[in-house]
Amino acid sequence: MGKVSLARASLRYEWRRYLAAILAVTFAGLLIVVQVALLLGLLGSVSAVIDESGAQVWIGYRGTQSVDLGRGIAVSADLDARLHPAVRRVEGLYQGYGDWRRDDGVAVTAVINGIDARPDGLAYAHLLAPAQRALLEEPGAVLIDEADRDKLNAYIGAPVEINGKRARIAGFVHGVRAVGGVTVLMGQPTLRYVLQDLPDRNQDLTYLLLALAPGSDAAQVAAQLTRTDSGRRHSLWPADEFSLQSQLYWLFESGAGIGAGVASLLGLIVGAVITSQTLASAILASLKEFAAMRALGVSRQALRNIVLEQAFWIGACGLLLTALLSSGIGLLADWAQVPMLFPPWLLLGSTAIILAIALLSGLYALRPLYQADPATLLR
Amino acid sequence: MSEVLVRCEAIAKSFGQGALTQRVIREATLALNAGELTLMMGPSGSGKSTFLAMLAGLMRPDQGRVEALGQDLWQLDDAAIDRFRLQHCGFVFQGFNLFAALTALENVVFPLQYGSLLGDEARRRAHAALEEVGLGERAHLRPVELSGGEKQRVAIARALVKQPELIFADEPTSALDSHNGSVVVDLLHRIARERGAMVLVVTHDPRLHQRADRLIELEDGQIKRDERIAQTEPALAGEQEHA
Ligand SMILES: Nc1ncnc2c1ncn2[C@@H]1O[C@H](COP(=O)(O)OP(=O)(O)O)[C@@H](O)[C@H]1O
Numbered sequence: 001m002g003k004v005s006l007a008r009a010s011l012r013y014e015w016r017r018y019l020a021a022i023l024a025v026t027f028a029g030l031l032i033v034v035q036v037a038l039l040l041g042l043l044g045s046v047s048a049v050i051d052e053s054g055a056q057v058w059i060g061y062r063g064t065q066s067v068d069l070g071r072g073i074a075v076s077a078d079l080d081a082r083l084h085p086a087v088r089r090v091e092g093l094y095q096g097y098g099d100w101r102r103d104d105g106v107a108v109t110a111v112i113n114g115i116d117a118r119p120d121g122l123a124y125a126h127l128l129a130p131a132q133r134a135l136l137e138e139p140g141a142v143l144i145d146e147a148d149r150d151k152l153n154a155y156i157g158a159p160v161e162i163n164g165k166r167a168r169i170a171g172f173v174h175g176v177r178a179v180g181g182v183t184v185l186m187g188q189p190t191l192r193y194v195l196q197d198l199p200d201r202n203q204d205l206t207y208l209l210l211a212l213a214p215g216s217d218a219a220q221v222a223a224q225l226t227r228t229d230s231g232r233r234h235s236l237w238p239a240d241e242f243s244l245q246s247q248l249y250w251l252f253e254s255g256a257g258i259g260a261g262v263a264s265l266l267g268l269i270v271g272a273v274i275t276s277q278t279l280a281s282a283i284l285a286s287l288k289e290f291a292a293m294r295a296l297g298v299s300r301q302a303l304r305n306i307v308l309e310q311a312f313w314i315g316a317c318g319l320l321l322t323a324l325l326s327s328g329i330g331l332l333a334d335w336a337q338v339p340m341l342f343p344p345w346l347l348l349g350s351t352a353i354i355l356a357i358a359l360l361s362g363l364y365a366l367r368p369l370y371q372a373d374p375a376t377l378l379r
Numbered sequence: 380m381s382e383v384l385v386r387c388e389a390i391a392k393s394f395g396q397g398a399l400t401q402r403v404i405r406e407a408t409l410a411l412n413a414g415e416l417t418l419m420m421g422p423s424g425s426g427k428s429t430f431l432a433m434l435a436g437l438m439r440p441d442q443g444r445v446e447a448l449g450q451d452l453w454q455l456d457d458a459a460i461d462r463f464r465l466q467h468c469g470f471v472f473q474g475f476n477l478f479a480a481l482t483a484l485e486n487v488v489f490p491l492q493y494g495s496l497l498g499d500e501a502r503r504r505a506h507a508a509l510e511e512v513g514l515g516e517r518a519h520l521r522p523v524e525l526s527g528g529e530k531q532r533v534a535i536a537r538a539l540v541k542q543p544e545l546i547f548a549d550e551p552t553s554a555l556d557s558h559n560g561s562v563v564v565d566l567l568h569r570i571a572r573e574r575g576a577m578v579l580v581v582t583h584d585p586r587l588h589q590r591a592d593r594l595i596e597l598e599d600g601q602i603k604r605d606e607r608i609a610q611t612e613p614a615l616a617g618e619q620e621h622a
């Protein structure tokens with residue numbers, strides 16, 4: 001038989017009293033986990049083109065803040081890059097808005113990704129299977145995200161109109177769903193055709209993707225290229241840096257990050273207040289028993305620890321519920337193809353925050369314990 | 380003559396300040412013996428509880444000294460007084476003060492965990508203490524499932540499980556009917572005799588005074604009477620059982 005834990009026994013026996021606190025903690029936990037996971041999913045879709053590609057260095061329009069905000073660059077931008085000894089491959093990528101017309105005539109804004117679809121191409125190297133790349137070599141073939149299937153009434157082989165040109169859906173991919181419009185992947189033959197009537201026909205290059213020799217340091221190469229002639233006229237980023245920069249840009253620019261931060265903070269405050277109120281009222285309800293323990297010689301510190309243990313278990317129960325509900329929401333989001341990301345740092349971080357808040361609430365609730373004076377039991 | 384376990388010399392206690400000062404205990408001197416149940420009686424407000432609190436290390440006297448088990452109690456610091464009570468004192472109060480969430484057994488084990496007894500040994504001792512107060516069969520019940528008399532017996536088991544030399548009871552029978560009241564006092568009396576403990580019971584209940592070894596009467600903050608009671612205890616206890 002183990003130790004008698006007053007904290008756990010009370011939680012079990014008087015669970016109704018503690019339920020509100022546990023739910024408040026759960027609520028606070030959910031606010032954090034779900035919002036951050038949604039944000040990460042959203043931001044992840046912004047930087048998917050970087051994260052899913054095989055390039056270590058990106059070259060783009062000078063001062064581009066997020067990958068989806070790229071502007072056309074000159075074809076000659078690649079000159080110095082090709083001369084650098086560590087650069088193994090330089091590949092163009094087009095990203096721009098286009099006009100997609102559904103078969104029923106409704107117009108949808110499309111984000112056109114014109115990639116090098118050759119088998120060793122860098123763009124979307126992690127996303128596309130060789131067979132899918134092969135499909136894109138066909139003139140008129142495009143790939144779209146599975147998640148946009150319904151929005152576009154899409155099916156394989158469906159005829160579509162992009163910028164007034166006929167194309168057809170050759171297949172579906174996962175994980176390029178854009179926040180704004182519909183992401184469309186196409187190879188060079190289709191891209192030239194789709195862009196041919198645009199006013200500035202030379203603007204068919206947005207980024208240069210660089211693959212480096214194994215063992216090269218992307219940050220170092222990017223720094224060296226920045227000092228070259230064409231480097232000065234463009235911006236260069238190591239891929240992971242550009243990915244993070246794009247995510248942070250949207251996190252702060254959109255206000256979504258601040259909104260989530262404020263909501264999480266409010267949730268935490270509400271959780272902390274309810275938890276400490278609950279604990280304080282539980283102490284008051286057992287004040288005479290605590291006073292009797294004081295008479296029997298149990299130290300004040302020991303009684304404090306009981307309350308803190310209780311706070312810990314409230315936090316732990318809240319976390320358990322948070323985990324269950326978050327998994328449920330995650331599954332639901334998966335089913336609805338809403339991107340959510342639950343990286344380990346988010347799970348560990350929210351666990352730490354929730355437990356810390358619960359314990360702080362416990363500390364804050366301790367005050368009534370000082371009224372537990374054995375002399376009050378004498379009459 | 381039995382051994383003196385608690386002795387106080389000229390202790391006094393006042394409450395309030397200035398013109399409102401109320402002198403509750405005035406220079407009282409007393410020695411309490413091992414193996415005896417001492418009953419301290421007096422009208423309500425006569426200072427009985429205050430007296431007990433000063434002897435038991437719960438309330439600091441304004442003057443005088445208390446010697447308990449050879450230690451000058453109020454010379455110790457607060458933590459040491461806590462430790463003294465933990466090791467040597469058992470308490471029974473008018474309210475039973477049992478944790479609602481814990482079973483009778485757990486209520487008895489719980490304070491033991493803060494002493495040197497742990498785990499299975501603590502549970503064995505707690506069970507034995509409950510047997511001793513006649514509640515072995517009801518050890519698994521929670522306070523709501525126990526009667527008032529049973530709850531007070533659990534509180535007594537909790538007080539005596541650590542085998543304290545000193546047991547203090549403040550109005551332990553006030554919330555009980557006369558039958559349960561006498562059961563509780565007889566129990567405390569037996570503990571005093573069998574264990575050689577000093578038991579001080581404070582009460583205004585006149586029904587109890589036949590059941591003690593010694594009777595102290597308090598009036599106006601002073602000991603007015605202090606006498607031994609002739610032992611007719613076994614016969615009386617037998618009578619009570621048939622009632
Ligand atoms: N903490 C306190 N503050 C002020 N007055 C007190 C306090 N404790 C007791 N008293 C007063 O001291 C007197 C004696 O109280 P008490 O020792 O409880 O008497 P008894 O237990 O004999 O009824 C009462 O008049 C009570 O009002």
Ligand SMILES: [Mg+2]
Pocket residue numbers: 378379427428429549550
């Ligand atoms: Mg009293």
